[in-house]
Amino acid sequence: MKISRFKLLFLVVVLLASLVLVSTALAGSNVIHFRGRYAEALFSGVSTDGCVFTDALVFAGTNVQKSPPNPPADITELNVLVLQNDTCAGHLAFYSGYTELPDSAFQIDKKLTYAMLGASITIFDEFGNPMPVELSLSWDPTGPLVRSHNSGFTHELHGCSLNSHWNGTNRTATVSGSFDAGGMEITSLPLLFADMGTDKQGQVMINCEP
Numbered sequence: 001m002k003i004s005r006f007k008l009l010f011l012v013v014v015l016l017a018s019l020v021l022v023s024t025a026l027a028g029s030n031v032i033h034f035r036g037r038y039a040e041a042l043f044s045g046v047s048t049d050g051c052v053f054t055d056a057l058v059f060a061g062t063n064v065q066k067s068p069p070n071p072p073a074d075i076t077e078l079n080v081l082v083l084q085n086d087t088c089a090g091h092l093a094f095y096s097g098y099t100e101l102p103d104s105a106f107q108i109d110k111k112l113t114y115a116m117l118g119a120s121i122t123i124f125d126e127f128g129n130p131m132p133v134e135l136s137l138s139w140d141p142t143g144p145l146v147r148s149h150n151s152g153f154t155h156e157l158h159g160c161s162l163n164s165h166w167n168g169t170n171r172t173a174t175v176s177g178s179f180d181a182g183g184m185e186i187t188s189l190p191l192l193f194a195d196m197g198t199d200k201q202g203q204v205m206i207n208c209e210p
Contacts, residue, residue, distance in 0.1 A: 035063075036199055038061030038196070039061070039106075039117065039173070039194075039196045041058050041139070041179075045188075051089070052087075054082070055081075055082070056189070057082075059080075060077070062074070078121055082095040095123040095129075097121050112145065112197065114139060117135055120133065133182075137176070142174050143173075146169065147168070148168060163204045168197055170198070171195060173194045175191055
């Protein structure tokens, strides 16, 4: 089973968020469920002079989170990462940003036959320097639907038990359109990876005291 770089990063973020929730949950048990659909793309290339290496990733997704007794939270989100390494000047810059979107900004078919994204976001480097990003992208499938699952893992710390499981479906895709990052057209770079998918995740926390 292949997992994209961003999905690995996403799983790490989910785990860290889960540990934060563990630290603030009441004693007893707490159940959290996530489900949603997403599209992602990773571009990577080098400038014609061989100096500047650029990696750029876009991830858009819908997410419904359920944590009883709270009502479900429905979110459409966008994450953008841009890494530029100028080996000639010895300069490395990493820009990232996250924003919530209106539902109309990201559309994806339940059967993963297409996805469309139209959005603007400003991302920032570690010094707070901004980079405006304009996105108008479409995903079209290139591979079959692939189903995967993880029956779960358990993490225990100081008597607190966290059990997590997930399953999903994804398919590889091609991407067309425009991804302008600070005046640079990212889609002119080679597309390293793109896919569309669905994810369902569940987490149970037991005896997790503040």
